[in-house]
Amino acid sequence: MGLFGKKSEGGLMDVIRCDEEEYLVWKWRPSGSVNSTHKENAIRYGSSLRVKDGEVAVFVYKQSDGKMQDFIVGPYDDTIKTANFPVLTNIVGLAFGGASPFQAEIYYINLSGNVHIRFGIPYFEIFDPRFLDFGVPMAVRGTITFNITDYKAFIKLNRLINFELIDFEKQVKDAVVKYVKGFISNAPTDNGIPVLQLERKIIEVSDLIQQRLVIEFANDFGVNLKRLDISAIEPDKESAGYKELRKVTAEQQSRTIDAQTTIGIKNLSDTQRINASNMEETLRIQRDEAQRAQRLQTETNFMGAHALDQQTEVLKTAASSLGDMSNMGNGGGLNPAGLMTGMMMGGAMGGQMANMMQQMGNNMQQQQNTPPPLPSIQFMIAVNGQQSGPFTIAQLQQLQQQGQFTSSTYVWRQGMANWDLAGNVTELTALFVSNTPPPPPVF
Numbered sequence: 001m002g003l004f005g006k007k008s009e010g011g012l013m014d015v016i017r018c019d020e021e022e023y024l025v026w027k028w029r030p031s032g033s034v035n036s037t038h039k040e041n042a043i044r045y046g047s048s049l050r051v052k053d054g055e056v057a058v059f060v061y062k063q064s065d066g067k068m069q070d071f072i073v074g075p076y077d078d079t080i081k082t083a084n085f086p087v088l089t090n091i092v093g094l095a096f097g098g099a100s101p102f103q104a105e106i107y108y109i110n111l112s113g114n115v116h117i118r119f120g121i122p123y124f125e126i127f128d129p130r131f132l133d134f135g136v137p138m139a140v141r142g143t144i145t146f147n148i149t150d151y152k153a154f155i156k157l158n159r160l161i162n163f164e165l166i167d168f169e170k171q172v173k174d175a176v177v178k179y180v181k182g183f184i185s186n187a188p189t190d191n192g193i194p195v196l197q198l199e200r201k202i203i204e205v206s207d208l209i210q211q212r213l214v215i216e217f218a219n220d221f222g223v224n225l226k227r228l229d230i231s232a233i234e235p236d237k238e239s240a241g242y243k244e245l246r247k248v249t250a251e252q253q254s255r256t257i258d259a260q261t262t263i264g265i266k267n268l269s270d271t272q273r274i275n276a277s278n279m280e281e282t283l284r285i286q287r288d289e290a291q292r293a294q295r296l297q298t299e300t301n302f303m304g305a306h307a308l309d310q311q312t313e314v315l316k317t318a319a320s321s322l323g324d325m326s327n328m329g330n331g332g333g334l335n336p337a338g339l340m341t342g343m344m345m346g347g348a349m350g351g352q353m354a355n356m357m358q359q360m361g362n363n364m365q366q367q368q369n370t371p372p373p374l375p376s377i378q379f380m381i382a383v384n385g386q387q388s389g390p391f392t393i394a395q396l397q398q399l400q401q402q403g404q405f406t407s408s409t410y411v412w413r414q415g416m417a418n419w420d421l422a423g424n425v426t427e428l429t430a431l432f433v434s435n436t437p438p439p440p441p442v443f
Contacts, residue, residue, distance in 0.1 A: 017050035018108035025163040028106040042101040051076040054112030056151050060105040107160045114147045117169050119176050128188050128195040134245040136195050137236035145227040154222035183209050199233045206230045276384045279404050283388045286395055382410040400431050407432045
């Protein structure tokens with residue numbers, strides 16, 4: 001059959017497909033040989049090509065001007081035609097009616113599979129920047145998961161021929177160990193995570209390392225790091241460095257707690273003192289206002305009587321002056337003009353005095369018909385062990401609105417045998433009833 005008589009030389013039509021169950025990169029070989037040869041790469045034009053969903057078939061053509069590639073992304077099941085192979089269009093010769101074999105290496109890349117790698121880092125020392133004298137041995141275990149998404153970037157960074165996943169995994173694992181060890185060693189300084197808290201910060205540490213490794217994996221290996229899960233960060237708790245560091249940090253924490261407690265007690269005492277002072281000042285102002293109001297009321301009540309006294313004195317003086325008018329200008333004798341003037345002025349003053357007396361009588365009658373004000377109930381209250389007051393119910397209501405008088409405040413008034421809580425006194429219970437309406441009924 002000449003040139004097409006042997007399968008390895010492309011003499012028969014081939015079915016090109018990948019039947020591997022687990023793989024990352026797999027090279028198709030028509031003759032099943034181990035190493036790539038010029039003959040095994042002879043692919044007959046028109047052979048059947050099958051690419052499953054989640055795979056990509058890479059045709060690599062070696063030409064004098066370098067390597068060129070065609071990418072067939074699954075699902076695909078058809079014969080090899082130049083319509084689907086742009087590079088192949090320029091390679092296939094016109095000899096033999098376009099049916100001559102062409103040289104190409106075919107690789108299948110798994111885009112849907114995930115690669116899981118377990119890693120472990122034996123004990124290495126970590127130092128807390130606050131206590132550099134105590135190195136703590138630390139071991140780390142975990143798992144990484146990656147896959148291929150950008151297959152073109154992957155091909156540029158990795159040699160496909162004779163690709164061995166175990167070798168690739170070793171390269172990736174070595175890089176992971178280097179980055180994880182470096183990050184955890186510097187975590188106390190760079191990320192502020194104390195050495196003794198690293199084993200409790202697994203999730204946080206995993207996320208921080210993954211953020212860094214995603215970029216490195218894409219640049220160095222052309223793969224997508226999906227997850228980095230640290231399962232354990234284990235300090236050597238029997239080491240001298242761990243014990244000494246734990247002792248020192250415990251003592252420091254105890255001193256910190258004591259200092260915070262002292263400050264808290266002082267702040268509480270200062271707050272209570274300020275509140276008591278504010279309460280005392282508020283009560284003093286309210287007492288002064290109550291006394292001032294009482295003085296104003298008293299002055300108002302007696303103002304009418306005071307005005308009447310003043311008017312009476314004026315009338316007395318005027319009457320005395322009228323008695324002398326009859327003798328004015330007559331050398332001590334009777335002066336008719338003065339007498340007439342005095343009689344006229346006396347009549348006017350008499351009328352004025354009569355009106356004033358009538359008004360005074362009306363005021364007195366009105367006061368007699370007006371009932372006296374109701375007696376106000378006043379309470380003494382106990383504030384910080386000291387009694388204050390007395391206060392009316394209206395004043396207590398203001399204190400209650402200001403948060404300075406509650407149902408748990410002790411009160412006393414005349415008639416009570418002992419001090420009692422304000423919430424137990426009948427006259428005061430209304431001050432503590434909520435004005436918030438109840439929820440509407442549900443029908």
